[in-house]
Amino acid sequence: MKSSVIKSTVIFLSLFFLYFPILVLIFYSFNENKRVMVWKGFSLRWYNELFNNEQIIEAFIISIKIAALSATFATILGVMIGYSLVRIRKIPFKSFYIFLSSTPLVLPELILGLSMLLFFISLNNVIGFPSSRGQLTIFISHVTFCIAFVAIIIQARLTDFNKNIEEAAMDLGYNYTKVLYKITLPIILPSIIAGWLLAFTISLDDLVVASFTTGPGANTLPIVVFSKVRLGLSPEVNALSAILMFALVIIGLFYFYFNKKFKH
Amino acid sequence: MxxxxxxxxxxxxxxxxxxxxxxxxxxxxxxxxxxxxxWGMPPYQDIFLFEDGFKINTTFENYVYIFSDYYYIGSFVNSLILALISTFFCLLIGFPLAFYIATSNTRLRNILLVLVVIPFWSSFLLRVYAWKIILQNNGILNVILLNLGITSEPLQLLYNQYAVIMGIVYTYLPLMILPLYGYLNKFDLNLIEASKDLGLNRFKTFFKVILPLSVPGIVAGSLLVFIPVVGEFIIPEMLGGSDRLYYGKILWEEFFVNRNWPGASALAFSGIIILVLPIVIFQILYSRWSQKNEI
Structure with missing residues (x-):
């Protein structure tokens, strides 16, 4: 009896801690007052201003574009890595391969961002490309660190699933490529979608690496938001938060659905 | 073929x-x-010179420079302490929750897991921003404290190291809970019953049975929190004040403000060697070892 009381209390307090700040943020987004913290009355004023704020809308479109493209590339390459690590025995310099595909997971973003920026500058000095930084350089950087996240999901799923299915198909006369496209990929498809969704949100959420590799015409949403809230509060950002939280939570639920689907 | x-x-x-x-x-x-x-653009000399024949032009000055100046070492130590404290609090809050999630029935477990993951999926930057609202001088926490009579005037809660720790524990908590849950979920709950049957009290059961079995989860979760926190830049920038300087901030300023590219690179590379390399080597050795032992 007593331990179940402790259990409920712990769960309640932890969830309260996790959700309280998000609820506060959403609550104040409906505040009429320009001063965020002084409640004046319920209003959708800031949502209206948000949708008329061209800078934020433009940044949002750029961010979505970069996130969708880099998630797609990262998923293709990440699936290849996951597949290679589990199914292909001969990988030259395998430790180096593992190093390359897992280090971005633990490398602080700041170091990654700095290395990408210095790389692009050096590359430009040597071959004259990329002449300026912008959406392309953010895209390349995002693909690079999202690959690792996709690879780890695919690797886990391929390790889980029974290799006999693939071998049976081969015994029945399917060749290597046909097994991959007809058997393996369809089976791990939910994980591939989950990997894409994860890469998409990581790219959409990234501020540090994008700040290093950005250039003219490539202010992503986090860069714009950060410049608005670095020194103070902004009622428009509150409204944006509420919308973005809602959208990302939906994506998160989809991720959860696809990632779990395989296990059952 | x-x-x-x-x-x-x-x-x-x-x-x-x-x-x-x-x-x-x-x-x-x-x-x-x-x-x-x-001085110049780029602000460093080439390491290969071809003027009077081939010459290698390298120096360890930059490393000597950062490792002999307390400004840099102190900031790195500050970051390590910050990461240590934050990891500790994540563990303190995360462990009981992970344990109770793992010991719940399937239905409740799935609901709780989704509830823990949802904040993690919502925007990182905006979750930090939320704390800026809560900790304002006229923010909701100060209002509560004033009304309860705990304090007679608003406290300066924002722009100090405690606000930074608060923000970090909040944003990194799911990263601690998920691996902990992963390992706790694997172990046999009957062990707890067995140890109780054998006469161990709750306290002893925890320290002799539950804790030792969850060590891999604790290590995994702690690494996932500790390493990124050492390099954290955004949270101290939004919630912190001038009382403490951290590694991320001085790396940023060395590059963007002082325009000292070699210095910033030396800082970054030292970070890789000290923080990341030991873990990556451990990971590679571990994955090779477990592969050999399974096949």
Whole structure:
């Protein structure tokens, strides 16, 4: 009896801690007052201003574009890595391969961002490309660190699933490529979608690496938001938060659905 | 023959991408960190000179410079302490929750897991921003404290190291809970019953049975929190004040404000060697070891 009381209390307090700040943020987004913290009355004023704020809308479109493209590339390459690590025995310099595909997971973003920026500058000095930084350089950087996240999901799923299915198909006369496209990929498809969704949100959420590799015409949403809230509060950002939280939570639920689907 | 070609394509496409866009950038950081700095653009000299014959032009000045100045070492130590404290609090809050999630029935477990993951999926920057609202002088926490009579005037809760710790524990908590849950979920709950039957009290059961079995989860969760926190830049920038300088901030300023590229690169490369390399080597050895033992 007593331990179940402790259990409920712990769960309640932890969830309260996790959700309280998000609820506060959403609550104040409906505040009429320009001063965020002084409640004046319920209003959708800031949502209206948000949708008329061209800078934020433009940044949002750029961010979505970069996130969708880099998630797609990262998923293709990440699936290849996951597949290679589990199914292909001969990988030259395998430790180096593992190093390359897992280090971005633990490398602080700041170091990654700095290395990408210095790389692009050096590359430009040597071959004259990329002449300026912008959406392309953010895209390349995002693909690079999202690959690792996709690879780890695919690797886990391929390790889980029974290799006999693939071998049976081969015994029945399917060749290597046909097994991959007809058997393996369809089976791990939910994980591939989950990997894409994860890469998409990581790219959409990234501020540090994008700040290093950005250039003219490539202010992503986090860069714009950060410049608005670095020194103070902004009622428009509150409204944006509420919308973005809602959208990302939906994506998160989809991720959860696809990632779990395989296990059952 | 066809299979070979196909395998090569699968292995080498990502190999090529990662060598070009991940390994070479790291090598460039190292290269610039051992270059001689100078005024100009770019603000360092080439490491290979061809003027009067071939000459290698490298220096360890930049490393000597950052390792002999308390400004840099102190900030790095500050970051390590910050990461240690934050990891401790994440563990303190995360462990009981992970334990109760793992010991719940399937239905409740799935609901709780989704509830823990949801904040993690919502925007990182905006979750930090939320704390800025809560901790304002006229923010909701101060209002509560004033009304309860705990304090007679608003407290300065924002822009100090405690606000930074608060923000970090909040944003990194799911990263601690998920691996902990992963390991706790694997172990046999009957062990707890068994130890109780054998006469161990709750306290002893925890320290002799539950804790030792969850060590791998604790290590995994702690690493996932500790390493990124050492390099954290955004949270101290939004919630912190001038009372403490951290590694992320001085790295940023060394590059963008002081324009000292070799110095910033030396800082970054030292970070890689001290923080990241030991873990990566451990990971590779561990994955090779477990592969050998399973096959």
């Amino acid at each position: 066809k299979n070979k070609l196909f395998e090569k394509y699968f292995v080498f496409s990502p190999y090529f991408w990662l060598v070009l866009f991940f390994f070479i950038p790291l090598a460039i950081i190292f290269k610039i960190s051992i270059s001689v700095s100078e």
